[in-house]
Amino acid sequence: MKVTAKTIAKQLNISTATVDRVIHNRGGVSPKTRKKVLEKAKELNYKPNKSASFLAKKKSIQVACVFPEYPEYFWEEIEAGIKTTIEDIKDYGFHVEIIKTPHTIHKQVAVVENIIQSQKYDGLVICPTDGVPLASIIESGINNDFPIFTFNNDSPASKRISYVGADYYDAGRLAGELAVKLTGTSKKFAIITDEADTFQMKQKRRGFEAFALENKQVEFVKMLKLDNQHIDESLQKIKQNILDVDGVYVACGALDDVAKIVKEIETDKPVLIGHDMSEDIYQQLQNDIVAATICQDPLYQGSLALRLAFNYLMLDKYPEQEDNIVKLEIVTKGNAKYYLK
Amino acid sequence: MKVTAKTIAKQLNISTATVDRVIHNRGGVSPKTRKKVLEKAKELNYKPNKSASFLAKKKSIQVACVFPEYPEYFWEEIEAGIKTTIEDIKDYGFHVEIIKTPHTIHKQVAVVENIIQSQKYDGLVICPTDGVPLASIIESGINNDFPIFTFNNDSPASKRISYVGADYYDAGRLAGELAVKLTGTSKKFAIITDEADTFQMKQKRRGFEAFALENKQVEFVKMLKLDNQHIDESLQKIKQNILDVDGVYVACGALDDVAKIVKEIETDKPVLIGHDMSEDIYQQLQNDIVAATICQDPLYQGSLALRLAFNYLMLDKYPEQEDNIVKLEIVTKGNAKYYLK
DNA sequence: TTTTATATGATTAACGCTCATCATTTTTTG
DNA sequence: CAAAAAATGATGAGCGTTAATCATATAAAA
Numbered sequence: 034m035k036v037t038a039k040t041i042a043k044q045l046n047i048s049t050a051t052v053d054r055v056i057h058n059r060g061g062v063s064p065k066t067r068k069k070v071l072e073k074a075k076e077l078n079y080k081p082n083k084s085a086s087f088l089a090k091k092k093s094i095q096v097a098c099v100f101p102e103y104p105e106y107f108w109e110e111i112e113a114g115i116k117t118t119i120e121d122i123k124d125y126g127f128h129v130e131i132i133k134t135p136h137t138i139h140k141q142v143a144v145v146e147n148i149i150q151s152q153k154y155d156g157l158v159i160c161p162t163d164g165v166p167l168a169s170i171i172e173s174g175i176n177n178d179f180p181i182f183t184f185n186n187d188s189p190a191s192k193r194i195s196y197v198g199a200d201y202y203d204a205g206r207l208a209g210e211l212a213v214k215l216t217g218t219s220k221k222f223a224i225i226t227d228e229a230d231t232f233q234m235k236q237k238r239r240g241f242e243a244f245a246l247e248n249k250q251v252e253f254v255k256m257l258k259l260d261n262q263h264i265d266e267s268l269q270k271i272k273q274n275i276l277d278v279d280g281v282y283v284a285c286g287a288l289d290d291v292a293k294i295v296k297e298i299e300t301d302k303p304v305l306i307g308h309d310m311s312e313d314i315y316q317q318l319q320n321d322i323v324a325a326t327i328c329q330d331p332l333y334q335g336s337l338a339l340r341l342a343f344n345y346l347m348l349d350k351y352p353e354q355e356d357n358i359v360k361l362e363i364v365t366k367g368n369a370k371y372y373l374k
Numbered sequence: 375m376k377v378t379a380k381t382i383a384k385q386l387n388i389s390t391a392t393v394d395r396v397i398h399n400r401g402g403v404s405p406k407t408r409k410k411v412l413e414k415a416k417e418l419n420y421k422p423n424k425s426a427s428f429l430a431k432k433k434s435i436q437v438a439c440v441f442p443e444y445p446e447y448f449w450e451e452i453e454a455g456i457k458t459t460i461e462d463i464k465d466y467g468f469h470v471e472i473i474k475t476p477h478t479i480h481k482q483v484a485v486v487e488n489i490i491q492s493q494k495y496d497g498l499v500i501c502p503t504d505g506v507p508l509a510s511i512i513e514s515g516i517n518n519d520f521p522i523f524t525f526n527n528d529s530p531a532s533k534r535i536s537y538v539g540a541d542y543y544d545a546g547r548l549a550g551e552l553a554v555k556l557t558g559t560s561k562k563f564a565i566i567t568d569e570a571d572t573f574q575m576k577q578k579r580r581g582f583e584a585f586a587l588e589n590k591q592v593e594f595v596k597m598l599k600l601d602n603q604h605i606d607e608s609l610q611k612i613k614q615n616i617l618d619v620d621g622v623y624v625a626c627g628a629l630d631d632v633a634k635i636v637k638e639i640e641t642d643k644p645v646l647i648g649h650d651m652s653e654d655i656y657q658q659l660q661n662d663i664v665a666a667t668i669c670q671d672p673l674y675q676g677s678l679a680l681r682l683a684f685n686y687l688m689l690d691k692y693p694e695q696e697d698n699i700v701k702l703e704i705v706t707k708g709n710a711k712y713y714l715k
Numbered sequence: 716t717t718t719t720a721t722a723t724g725a726t727t728a729a730c731g732c733t734c735a736t737c738a739t740t741t742t743t744t745g
Numbered sequence: 746c747a748a749a750a751a752a753t754g755a756t757g758a759g760c761g762t763t764a765a766t767c768a769t770a771t772a773a774a775a
Contacts, residue, residue, distance in 0.1 A: 035434075037731055048755050053733060063753060083465040084425035085731035088760045093376075124424040207708035214556055214665070214706070324555070360712040363704040365555070367548035371701040378761055389725050394763060404723060426761035429730045 036077045045069055056081060087125040087347075094127050094346045097148045098339065100160035100185070101141065102133035105286075106311040106373075107331050111160075111185070114332035118339045127343050129158075138163045142170065149174045156180040156346055158338050163231055164188030180345055184338035186233060187356075194345060195352040197338040199329045199359050201233045205240020205284065207327055207361055208306050212241075212280040213248055215304045215324050220248070221278045223255040223303070225271065227285040228262075237284040237308075259287055268294050275303055283307035288326065292317040310364060310372045318369045328362045328372055377418045386410055397422060428466040428688075435468050435687045438489045439680065441501035441526070442482065443474035446627075447652040447714075448672050452501075452526070455673035459680045468684050470499075479504045483511065490515045497521045497687055499679050504572055505529030521686055525679035527574055528697075535686060536693040538679040538700065540670050542574045545702050546581020546625065548668055549647050552704065553582075553621040554589055556645045556665050561589070562619045564596040564644070566612065568626040569603075578625040578649075600628055609635050616644055624648035629667065633658040651705060651713045659710045669703045669713055 038049040038056070045052075047066065054062050055070040056079075062070075073079075098115055100108070112131065119129045132148070134141040141162050148154055149170070156179065161167045164187050171181050171191035184197040212222055224241055226234050238256075245251040257274055260267035272294040275281050281303045283291045288307030292314070295305050304324045307314075317323040337357060344350040364372050379390040379397070386393075388407065395403050396411040397420075403411075414420075439456055441449070453472065460470045473489070475482040482503050489495055490511070497520065502508045505528050512522050512532035525538040553563055565582055567575050579597075586592040598615055601608035613635040616622050622644045624632045629648030633655070636646050645665045648655075658664040678698060685691040705713050 039731075049732075050734080050756075051754060054754090057733085059734085061753060066753080082429075082731050084429045085760090086733075088423075088425045088429060088730090088762095089732040089734085091733090091760055203708075207706075210706060210708040217558075358712075360703075361709045362701075363706065363709060365548075365551060365704065367544075367551040368702045368704060371699075376761095380761075390762080391726080391764080392724060395724090398763085400764085402723065407723080423761050426730090427763075429732095430761075430763040432730055432763085 036079045037082065038079070040077060041070060041073050041079060045073060083125075090126070092126050092347065094155045095153060096127070096129050096156045096158060096339075096342055096346070097132055097154045098129050098158045098335075099132045099134060099141070099144060099148070100335075101136050101162050103136065105309075107309050110331035111335045115335035115339060117332070118336040122339070122343050125343070125347060127347055129339060130154075134162070136162065138166055142166055145170055149177075149179055156182070156342055158182045158184065158335075158342050160185040161188050162186070164190070165232070167191065180342070182338050182342050182345075184334050186231075195338075195341050195355050195357060197334050197341065197357040197359065199361060201236035202240040202243075204308070204327055204361050205237035205242075205282075206244045207240075207363070208237070208282045208284075209241045209244030209248070211306050211325050211327075211363065212282055212304065213244075213250065215306070216279040218250070219279060220245075220251040221253055221255075222251065222280045222282065223257050223275050223278045224282045224284055225257045225259055225287065225291060227259040227287065229285070234284050241282055241284070259285060259290075264290065272297065278303050280304040280306065288323065289313040289317060292322045296320070296322050310369070312373065315369050315373050318364070318366045321366065325363055325365045328364050329359050330362065334359055377420045378423070379420070381418060382411060382414050382420060386414060424466075431467070433467050433688065435496045436494060437468070437470050437497045437499060437680075437683055437687070438473055438495045439470050439499045439676075440473045440475060440482070440485060440489070441676075442477050442503050444477065446650075448650050451672035452676045456676035456680060458673075459677040463680070463684050466684070466688060468688055470680060471495075475503075477503065479507055483507055486511055490518075490520055497523070497683055499523045499525065499676075499683050501526040502529050503527070505531070506573070508532065521683070523679050523683050523686075525675050527572075536679075536682050536696050536698060538675050538682065538698040540702055541699050542577035543581040543584075545649070545668055546578035546583075546623075547585045548581075548702055548704070549578070549623045549625075550582045550585030550589070552647050552666050552668075553623055553645065554585075554591065556647070557620040559591070560620060561586075561592040562594055562596075563592065563621045563623065564598055564616050564619045565623045565625055566598045566600055566628065566632060568600040568628065570626070575625050582623055582625070600626060600631075605631065613638065619644050621645040621647065629664065630654040630658060633663045637661070637663050651710070653714065656710050656714050659705070659707045662707065666704055666706045669705050670700050671703065675700055 038052040041052045042049045051062055051066065052070055055067050100111065115131065132144060134144045145167065148157055159181065161183060168188050168191040171188055171193055174181050175192040181193045182195055183193045187196040187198060213220060222245065224238055226238060242254055245254045255274065255278065257271050268290060281291065289311065292305060295302055305322060306325050307323065308327050310326060310328050314323060314326055341352045379393040382393045383390045392403055392407065393411055396408050441452065456472065473485060475485045486508065489498055500522065502524060509529050509532040512529055512534055515522050516533040522534045523536055524534045528537040528539060554561060563586065565579055567579060583595055586595045596615065596619065598612050600612065609631060622632065630652065633646060636643055646663060647666050648664065649668050651667060651669050655664060655667055682693045
């Protein structure tokens with residue numbers, strides 16, 4: 034049988050409004066009535082019906098969801114995950130506007146400042162291109178009771194309500210482990226980063242190096258830097274520099290580019306490890322050029338970040354953890370197909 | 375601005391009931407009114423509010439969710455995923471009763487027959503211990519308009535509405551790939567199954583063998599069978615049989631048991647690969663006894679199966695695919711912590 | 716033309732919960 | 746002890762959608 038507020042009210046000979054008052058701690062009920070209601074609710078295992086609750090509350094929340102506009106598979110998936118979640122919760126009065134910003138952090142800063150000033154939104158869910166310059170803006174938002182949630186990239190110095198994303202130090206360590214396991218006995222490695230050298234990339238590098246340091250088999254780890262302005266020449270230089278290594282870890286977003294030059298190496302190709310998935314990377318996995326790539330579920334990240342914002346703004350539920358660290362998933366030839374589309 | 379049925383009704387000078395009739399194709403509306411409503415709905419991008427809809431429909435569906443009662447981590451997680459989903463959708467009038475059956479297929483068959491006969495439920499979501507003996511029962515259920523959904527283990531010969539779970543042939547292949555990649559140059563493997571030799575296990579074995587056959591480096595694959603009745607003696611025999619191999623693939627549920635005997639081997643321990651995660655297996659990964667284990671997200675499987683049943687029974691939406699194949703995830707020392715708890 | 720179907724559309728009462736408003740009782744104060 | 750204040754509880758009008766029931770207009774049959 035269905036247990037509603039009415040059930041409790043009838044059994045106790047009081048009105049449903051009183052039951053509602055007790056359930057939501059809205060006061061105006063004598064201690065003894067309160068106690069009776071609470072006991073009966075527990076006895077019957079009463080849980081308010083969410084549909085009816087949201088419908089009656091007629092609360093409407095506007096939230097902006099900001100992330101950089103990369104034409105990449107990963108970001109398409111992030112957006113897809115966000116859009117599904119938006120559909121799921123919009124009928125509860127939680128409305129989300131997706132705002133994609135240009136890649137540069139300056140533009141993003143401007144967009145965020147505008148969002149906070151505009152008074153159009155009740156909160157912000159954001160993937161910061163770079164957490165550092167945004168930290169003070171986020172903090173001032175938080176101080177003005179404007180809740181902000183980060184995902185994918187964090188801004189740990191700010192006082193954002195919560196972060197959803199990977200632990201990139203750990204990702205670097207995992208890359209180290211895979212590099213060691215997938216190569217032969219002698220262990221000479223190279224790690225490739227790029228000019229941007231964001232917090233995320235630094236963490237990956239530190240993780241990889243830490244792992245290498247702990248592993249006695251590792252002879253050396255070379256640091257190589259990709260020049261995004263002059264990609265082709267830079268790649269050719271890198272090619273010369275990886276001829277003597279057993280494994281290459283691409284910590285920046287250029288796994289496919291590096292794969293192309295590794296493909297050109299005729300003998301003793303190094304084992305190639307990197308991050309993320311795309312159709313190109315999928316092909317490189319199938320051709321045994323890339324040995325493994327470390328992924329995170331993009332659908333889940335955006336979705337969880339939005340749900341945390343939803344719980345906070347609609348249900349007044351503070352996130353259980355500040356840091357919601359997502360799984361690092363290992364993708365090789367054999368399970369790559371599950372990570373595309 | 376919020377778009378409701380009322381918005382459309384007002385703009386067209388008709389009643390909300392007429393709008394509702396058009397939206398749900400319930401007839402009784404003249405073609406020209408119908409057309410006007412449809413156009414206006416599209417123009418305003420009207421989507422009925424789910425909360426209000428479920429509340430008004432007062433449809434109540436009872437579903438049984440049956441799976442074997444294993445005291446294992448994986449099944450605890452399956453149950454946890456199911457329970458969260460139950461909480462999510464019960465307010466929409468979709469009620470699920472969890473029924474755990476004893477391990478033997480005979481008991482499960484009895485339980486399922488009883489469920490179908492009882493007339494208490496409108497559908498069944500089940501993880502068949504063995505799909506074969508259940509096939510005819512499932513089929514007769516389906517033929518009597520009693521929808522049945524499988525997960526984790528399939529019963530492909532039956533006419534179940536849909537299946538959610540892994541492709542175990544593919545899992546075996548992936549194990550093969552990992553075995554090759556994680557061992558040195560000579561490739562001698564053993565594969566361990568047990569007496570039960572279910573469909574799932576057969577598929578894994580076939581996948582592994584198929585991969586080995588395609589790989590020229592592989593010298594041989596030994597088939598070893600674990601006797602569940604006399605575990606200890608059986609394990610000791612197996613121990614003697616794996617002294618000369620480079621890699622061992624445990625296709626049955628005994629990864630931890632096998633890990634224990636591998637641990638006893640002093641020199642040249644074979645690379646050990648298996649399935650699933652538990653606290654014991656986690657420890658074996660940390661101690662480098664198990665090299666890798668292939669997992670599926672248990673939370674997702676049960677959840678998706680229930681949601682498919684929900685869509686079918688509450689929204690009359692037939693699943694887009696019959697087979698919903700879930701990701702195979704590779705877990706090693708470095709990312710194991712994400713797969714526990 | 717009148718009668719009877721049928722097509723079309725309006726009205727309205729739920730669904731379960733929320734909350735502003737009103738009614739009553741109890742307590743405090745002058 | 747009366748009057749005011751505070752505490753406690755009931756009433757009822759929504760929220761947006763659904764669907765049964767009723768009203769009217771149009772078409773078909775007599």
